[in-house]
Amino acid sequence: MKINEQIDISAIVEENIQPQMASKISVKDLSAFFGKTKVLKNISIELPEKKVVAIIGPSGCGKSTFLRSINRMHEVVGGTITGNIFLDGEDIMKLDPVYLRRKIGMVFQKPNPFPTMSIFNNVVAGLKLNGFRNRKALKEIVEKSLKAAALWDEVKDNLNDSGANISGGQQQRLCIARTIAVNPDVILMDEPASALDPISTAKIEELIFELKKDFTIIIVTHNMQQAARVSDYTAFFYMGELVEYSDTKKMFTAPDKKQTEDYITGRFG
Amino acid sequence: MLNSPGESLKERESFEKIQSYFKKSKEKKTSGFLNKILGNNNLGDIIFERLTLLFAVLVFSLVIFMGWEMYSHSVLSIKQFGLNFLVNSTWDPAITQVFGALPMIFGTIVSSLIGLIIAVPLGLSVAVFLSELAPAWLEKPLSFLTELLAGIPSVIYGLWGIFVLVPWLRDVVEPFLQNEFPNSPFFQGAPYGYGMLAAGLILSIMVLPIISSISRDILKSVPDAQREAAYALGATRWEVTKIVLSNARSGLLGAIMLGFGRAIGETMAVTMVIGNRAGISASLFDPSYTMASVLANEFTEATTDLYLNALIELALVLFIITILINMLAHLLVWSTERKWK
Ligand SMILES: Nc1ncnc2c1ncn2[C@@H]1O[C@H](COP(=O)(O)OP(=O)(O)OP(=O)(O)O)[C@@H](O)[C@H]1O
Ligand SMILES: [Mg+2]
Numbered sequence: 001m002k003i004n005e006q007i008d009i010s011a012i013v014e015e016n017i018q019p020q021m022a023s024k025i026s027v028k029d030l031s032a033f034f035g036k037t038k039v040l041k042n043i044s045i046e047l048p049e050k051k052v053v054a055i056i057g058p059s060g061c062g063k064s065t066f067l068r069s070i071n072r073m074h075e076v077v078g079g080t081i082t083g084n085i086f087l088d089g090e091d092i093m094k095l096d097p098v099y100l101r102r103k104i105g106m107v108f109q110k111p112n113p114f115p116t117m118s119i120f121n122n123v124v125a126g127l128k129l130n131g132f133r134n135r136k137a138l139k140e141i142v143e144k145s146l147k148a149a150a151l152w153d154e155v156k157d158n159l160n161d162s163g164a165n166i167s168g169g170q171q172q173r174l175c176i177a178r179t180i181a182v183n184p185d186v187i188l189m190d191e192p193a194s195a196l197d198p199i200s201t202a203k204i205e206e207l208i209f210e211l212k213k214d215f216t217i218i219i220v221t222h223n224m225q226q227a228a229r230v231s232d233y234t235a236f237f238y239m240g241e242l243v244e245y246s247d248t249k250k251m252f253t254a255p256d257k258k259q260t261e262d263y264i265t266g267r268f269g
Numbered sequence: 270m271l272n273s274p275g276e277s278l279k280e281r282e283s284f285e286k287i288q289s290y291f292k293k294s295k296e297k298k299t300s301g302f303l304n305k306i307l308g309n310n311n312l313g314d315i316i317f318e319r320l321t322l323l324f325a326v327l328v329f330s331l332v333i334f335m336g337w338e339m340y341s342h343s344v345l346s347i348k349q350f351g352l353n354f355l356v357n358s359t360w361d362p363a364i365t366q367v368f369g370a371l372p373m374i375f376g377t378i379v380s381s382l383i384g385l386i387i388a389v390p391l392g393l394s395v396a397v398f399l400s401e402l403a404p405a406w407l408e409k410p411l412s413f414l415t416e417l418l419a420g421i422p423s424v425i426y427g428l429w430g431i432f433v434l435v436p437w438l439r440d441v442v443e444p445f446l447q448n449e450f451p452n453s454p455f456f457q458g459a460p461y462g463y464g465m466l467a468a469g470l471i472l473s474i475m476v477l478p479i480i481s482s483i484s485r486d487i488l489k490s491v492p493d494a495q496r497e498a499a500y501a502l503g504a505t506r507w508e509v510t511k512i513v514l515s516n517a518r519s520g521l522l523g524a525i526m527l528g529f530g531r532a533i534g535e536t537m538a539v540t541m542v543i544g545n546r547a548g549i550s551a552s553l554f555d556p557s558y559t560m561a562s563v564l565a566n567e568f569t570e571a572t573t574d575l576y577l578n579a580l581i582e583l584a585l586v587l588f589i590i591t592i593l594i595n596m597l598a599h600l601l602v603w604s605t606e607r608k609w610k
Contacts, residue, residue: 076500098503106501115608116515124500175498182502213597 022188024049024216025070030083032065032074039065041240042083052208052217054231054248056224057262061237065219066189070218071104072097087186102126104154105179109191111171113178115164119155122163122174126182141181148179149213150207169200176207178217187211193226205230224264226251236260331600332489336588343582345575354582358375360547362567368579370586372547376465376557380539381532383469383553384476389525391473392480396524400488401510412485419478427541430471435462438470443554457552461544466553468543472535476528483602485528487520488513490606520605526598534591536561560587 023046032040040062047053055063068074069081072092085092092100113122119178123142132138142159146152150175152218155166163174172192179187188246189208193201208217208230221227228248235245236259244251244260340347346354346368357369395415399408439462446456491513499509514521536559544556545566560583571577 067539071501073497073501076497090297100503101501102503108494108497112492112498114495114498114512114516116518125499126504129499129504161564178502196288246427 022049023047024088025091025218026086027070028084028086030066030069030081030085032062032079032081034065034071035077039240040069040081043242045235045242045245047216047218048233050212050214052212052219052230054227054234055218055220055225055237056222056263057237057243058236062240063218063237066237067106067190067218067220070186070188071101071106071191073106073139102130102182103179103184104186104188105182106153107172107175107179107186107187107189107192110195111168113163113171113174115162117161117163119163119166119174120159121175123181125178130182145177145181146174148180148211149173151177167200167208169196169203171215172196172200173207174203176204176211180211184215186188186216186218187219191220191222194222200224205236224252236263238263282439300448312474322537326480332592339581339588341583343585349575350579354579355586357503358547358549360563362573362576362579364572365556366573366575368575368582370560370579370583372549373558373560373563373583374586375549376468376543377533377559377561380468380543380557380559381467381529383465384472384532385525385529387470387473388477388528392477392524392528393484393521395477395481396484396488397510397514399485401513413481415478415481418474419482423475423535423537424541426471426475427538430467430538430542435467436469437503438462438467442466445446445477453549455553458550458554461556463542463544463556465543465557467537468557468559469553471538471542472532475535475538476532479531480524480528481522484517484521484608487517487524487602487605489592490520491516517605519601523598523601523605525602526594526601528596530591530598533594534561534587536565539567560584 025047026042027040027047027087028046030040030043031038044065051253055066056062065074065079065207068077068079070092073079075097087095087100087103114125117125120142123145124132124138127138127141143152143156146155151170154170155161155174164173166174174196176187177193193204196204205226208219209219212232219227221228231248233246234251236243236255236257238259244255244257246256251260252264255264261267293295350357350368354368355374356371357367358371359365359367360372361367361371395411399412399415438460439460443456443460443466446453447460450456481562484510495512495516496509499512504512540562543559543562545558545562545565546556547558548555550557564580564584564587567576568580571580
């Protein structure tokens with residue numbers, strides 16, 4: 001990547017996004033490291049509020065690392081970052097990670113409900129960690145969250161069953177409900193549908209569409225059609241750099257960069 | 270110039286092609302495998318399979334055979350005392366020839382429980398530290414050290430008990446406890462050093478490495494996805510650990526029971542410090558006796574047939590208890606580790 005291209009990208013960002021809407025998260029000159037290896041290189045990007053931003057790019061280009069940096073989950077796997085990430089103008093590295101992760105929830109590639117907890121307790125796991133114990137309020141939150149995750153009708157009679165005894169797609173929606181229940185502002189999703197069958201995938205995509213009314217969503221996906229279907233903006237990462245970031249429609253019809261076009265059309269390699 | 274696989278349509282197609290190819294070749298293989306069994310054209314595999322099966326059956330029948338042997342050599346005592354053997358507390362080989370195993374069963378269970386009460390919190394803490402908290406460079410040497418404890422011969426523990434632990438209990442710990450809690454039923458009688466407390470303490474040291482190393486393996490088998498899920502919900506390190514522990518609970522119970530099984534069967538070290546006197550007492554200072562130490566001490570002295578039969582029946586009881594506990598424990602450990610695969 002050459003320096004003048006970097007300048008181009010920030011120009012796009014300025015034109016396309018910043019003038020139009022408030023950004024929820026603003027990333028400035030972010031680099032990420034595992035040991036001495038630099039896996040994210042000077043990323044600057046504005047993520048707008050109550051929109052869906054898709055992150056695409058080939059395997060190993062740093063998508064997950066970027067996502068994890070936003071709620072400091074990179075620390076859990078031994079990564080470090082330089083640069084700044086601001087959530088509503090506050091530097092996330094100055095916030096308590098426990099508080100930050102309640103503001104910025106995360107859904108993983110493989111559904112990971114807590115198998116020793118019931119469906120009910122899975123949904124409120126985050127709240128209970130918080131010391132929240134009011135049974136009646138918890139019940140309401142469970143219903144609300146499961147409805148928001150489009151799972152309520154399927155499990156409302158089995159709330160006391162184990163969270164591990166439902167289908168993979170249901171488990172993933174349970175994990176989404178669990179994330180919603182703590183009422184975050186932002187939801188990060190790392191390939192949330194890649195372990196699921198087509199019908200479950202469609203359900204998750206519909207769900208994302210609904211969720212963006214209330215949440216800012218950043219989703220990593222390997223599936224171009226999915227990115228095109230669910231996102232408002234798309235960012236293309238390649239080898240740790242942000243190559244192009246623009247309106248999804250523009251990205252998929254008239255990308256500025258040849259690399260982007262090659263990747264999207266599958267002419268890679 | 271770019272060689273990473275973007276999931277483009279083209280690649281998806283070629284991927285599917287490859288997949289279907291593998292599926293086909295797998296099918297071929299299975300049918301080939303069937304052929305082999307039916308057509309009998311791979312003798313080596315079959316011999317190997319049969320041979321391992323044979324050994325497995327052999328080991329299992331050895332256990333059955335041992336049980337049967339013990340049973341048939343204790344018939345005299347079983348006939349004479351029946352179930353009373355388990356609840357009678359007189360063990361009198363000298364005059365009346367009445368044999369009741371209750372004091373030894375009591376001594377065995379209580380000394381093992383004391384061992385567990387000390388070893389479980391310690392062992393679990395070590396396991397949690399090793400699997401959840403310790404940095405990688407510290408984990409290996411520490412694990413190695415705890416496992417080293419398990420390899421020390423039991424007679425060495427016994428000697429250490431006699432020369433270090435017992436005098437220390439006699440001169441320091443027991444007088445102190447008696448002073449502090451003069452009315453406690455657990456700290457009555459003369460502080461000899463030898464007795465239940467010494468046995469329990471020795472056992473706790475001996476089962477600690479078992480509990481900690483198995484528990485560590487169990488905790489490590491809990492997938493990182495569980496920890497990440499908790500962190501992402503805003504859990505603190507301790508809360509993440511709690512979730513890991515609750516995921517592993519049946520396996521941890523298994524680890525504890527394996528420690529229990531080990532404590533129950535332990536002979537040498539316990540025999541050297543427990544005082545070897547049959548009796549049921551609440552005081553931890555009093556001498557006691559375990560099934561294993563009775564066998565070790567009295568087998569050579571058994572002069573009458575009934576006495577010998579009673580000793581073998583005692584062995585049978587120990588055998589059954591240990592096997593049951595170990596089976597249950599392994600089942601718990603195995604089912605937890607399997608759950609994540
Ligand atoms: N825990 C880790 N320790 C060391 N290196 C890591 C770790 N996690 C990721 N990396 C490295 O960082 C780089 C970026 O990885 P990352 O997981 O962010 O890629 P990705 O774009 O999400 O890939 P994928 O599409 O395969 O999920 C890779 O080279 C990877 O090997
Ligand atoms: Mg990834």
